[in-house]
Amino acid sequence: MSRYLAPDNLAEAVAIRAQGARIVAGGTDLMISLRQARLEGQPQPELILDVTRIPELNRLELGAERPFLGAAVTFRRLKTDPEVARVYPLLAKAASMVGSVQVRQTGTIGGNAANSSPAADGVSAITALGAVALLASPRGQRELPLSELITAPNKNLLAADELIMGFWLDRLPDGAGQAFSKVGRRQAVAIARLNVAAAIAPELREVRLSVGACFPSPRRLTLVEELVMAGQPGPELWRQAGRAAATNFTDVCGWRSSAAYKVEAIARVTARTLATAWAKAGGAA
Amino acid sequence: MTLDFTLNGQPVSLEGVPAAESLLDLLRHRLDLKGTKEGCGVGECGACSVLLDGKVVDSCLTPAWKAAGREVTTIEGLARDGQLHPLQESFLSAGAVQCGFCTPGMILSAQSLLSDNPDPSDEEIKIALAGNVCRCTGYHDIVLAVRRGARALRGEAPEADES
Ligand SMILES: Cc1cc2nc3c(=O)[nH]c(=O)nc-3n(C[C@H](O)[C@H](O)[C@H](O)COP(=O)(O)OP(=O)(O)OC[C@H]3O[C@@H](n4cnc5c(N)ncnc54)[C@H](O)[C@@H]3O)c2cc1C
Ligand code: FES
Ligand code: FES
Numbered sequence: 001m002s003r004y005l006a007p008d009n010l011a012e013a014v015a016i017r018a019q020g021a022r023i024v025a026g027g028t029d030l031m032i033s034l035r036q037a038r039l040e041g042q043p044q045p046e047l048i049l050d051v052t053r054i055p056e057l058n059r060l061e062l063g064a065e066r067p068f069l070g071a072a073v074t075f076r077r078l079k080t081d082p083e084v085a086r087v088y089p090l091l092a093k094a095a096s097m098v099g100s101v102q103v104r105q106t107g108t109i110g111g112n113a114a115n116s117s118p119a120a121d122g123v124s125a126i127t128a129l130g131a132v133a134l135l136a137s138p139r140g141q142r143e144l145p146l147s148e149l150i151t152a153p154n155k156n157l158l159a160a161d162e163l164i165m166g167f168w169l170d171r172l173p174d175g176a177g178q179a180f181s182k183v184g185r186r187q188a189v190a191i192a193r194l195n196v197a198a199a200i201a202p203e204l205r206e207v208r209l210s211v212g213a214c215f216p217s218p219r220r221l222t223l224v225e226e227l228v229m230a231g232q233p234g235p236e237l238w239r240q241a242g243r244a245a246a247t248n249f250t251d252v253c254g255w256r257s258s259a260a261y262k263v264e265a266i267a268r269v270t271a272r273t274l275a276t277a278w279a280k281a282g283g284a285a
Numbered sequence: 286m287t288l289d290f291t292l293n294g295q296p297v298s299l300e301g302v303p304a305a306e307s308l309l310d311l312l313r314h315r316l317d318l319k320g321t322k323e324g325c326g327v328g329e330c331g332a333c334s335v336l337l338d339g340k341v342v343d344s345c346l347t348p349a350w351k352a353a354g355r356e357v358t359t360i361e362g363l364a365r366d367g368q369l370h371p372l373q374e375s376f377l378s379a380g381a382v383q384c385g386f387c388t389p390g391m392i393l394s395a396q397s398l399l400s401d402n403p404d405p406s407d408e409e410i411k412i413a414l415a416g417n418v419c420r421c422t423g424y425h426d427i428v429l430a431v432r433r434g435a436r437a438l439r440g441e442a443p444e445a446d447e448s
Contacts, residue, residue, distance in 0.1 A: 002304035003286065004350035024348055031346045032327050034305045044305040048348065100416020101394065102343040103328060 006050035021049035026106035062087040070166040071110025090178035094125035124212030128197035130170035137162040150217040173201035177280030198277040242271035290352040293362025309344035320360040331417030334390035341397035360389035375434035383421035
């Protein structure tokens with residue numbers, strides 16, 4: 001007889017995971033893969049660990065010296081929590097653009113990361129915020145930058161006995177402007193074809209730019225960040241940064257004719273997102 | 286292990302529910318409640334929407350065991366004492382029901398919205414229903430139905446010039 005366990009403490013969860021349990025948080029990705037496996041006649045998991053009742057994974061401490069975002073925090077909470085809107089509006093915006101009400105109700109940031117889709121909107125947003133994953137296993141806890149945890153489309157370095165507790169995030173400088181944009185196939189319930197997260201501090205003291213869905217995993221474009229920091233804020237700089245981001249894409253992914261649309265979109269959406277972030281930082285457009 | 290939860294106000298206790306079973310399969314196949322529809326099976330159509338502790342979820346994406354100790358409401362649970370729920374009334378009166386396949390999900394999504402926000406704008410209604418697909422009606426009559434149902438639930442008289 002298969003078992004579904006939803007412990008309310010971390011120690012128990014780690015012990016269950018170590019027995020080879022499949023993890024479920026919201027289920028919005030997992031239930032689809034289980035359905036697919038069933039249709040293909042493959043076996044269903046014998047042991048499922050529901051991580052949503054573990055207190056540490058539900059922590060949301062954004063005002064802390066080292067802000068922490070628990071893995072089981074849902075997109076609904078990220079979309080509606082006033083502290084998220086105040087400290088990380090780009091994350092609130094990204095969450096509001098995920099799926100549907102139903103998907104946001106149960107879908108979590110930890111599931112978004114562990115599923116490791118190149119198009120993951122939450123991952124793209126917290127990558128811009130310097131997310132470092134906190135992982136737990138019977139061997140103890142370890143930290144790994146999210147950009148290193150996710151290695152390729154739907155691939156990551158999570159060990160078979162590990163679970164994600166949450167993410168440490170960087171504190172942004174006072175007054176930093178933030179923006180998040182997403183291009184999907186249609187308005188609702190659309191997987192991103194492109195998403196861009198940007199944060200800019202006043203006087204260009206700090207610039208953060210992450211781009212997802214067009215790379216194997218969402219990533220910071222540090223060369224573009226440096227280019228912006230060294231420039232004169234204004235439309236020309238945003239355009240230049242957009243072109244640099246597009247070049248970065250062709251360098252990583254190669255140029256295929258199918259990419260022509262993407263190259264154009266990356267340039268345009270990156271420029272627009274940087275301009276919005278700058279305006280929110282109080283800069284003149 | 287026994288799966289205990291409250292379904293439409295009644296306690297339910299089930300043995301032998303597999304760990305990977307969806308709430309949709311549990312409702313439709315184990316409990317024979319066919320009001321919850323199976324459309325896409327992958328979170329895209331909302332036909333399988335139910336309320337879990339009052340909030341709308343896609344039951345096809347929800348493990349059945351998530352219901353443990355909680356309250357599940359399906360479309361069968363909305364009518365009280367033989368009286369249709371105000372949203373059921375308004376969907377009928379607004380002509381928002383054609384084939385009816387999407388209707389249970391639409392009504393439960395609308396109910397979830399109205400429990401958070403009793404007086405939503407049309408835009409808020411559209412966002413709340415974005416995860417529910419209707420192949421028959423334009424969404425116009427559905428939005429109208431939700432507006433009407435909202436007024437009824439607030440105890441207000443119907444508006445004269447509805448469009
Ligand atoms: C209709 C639809 C629309 C969607 N739209 C979007 C969208 O717009 N943007 C977007 O980014 N995504 C979207 N998604 C994908 C999905 O909703 C997200 O990836 C979501 O964040 C997954 O979270 P979850 O809690 O539901 O994960 P689950 O399905 O519970 O888990 C996903 C995977 O992560 C693992 N896992 C979960 N939590 C942990 C943890 N704490 N530690 C270790 N492993 C863990 C699970 O074992 C599983 O492999 C959509 C999905 C659907 C069905
Ligand atoms: S059947 Fe669940 S969303 Fe379509
Ligand atoms: S009435 Fe037929 S799908 Fe909506």
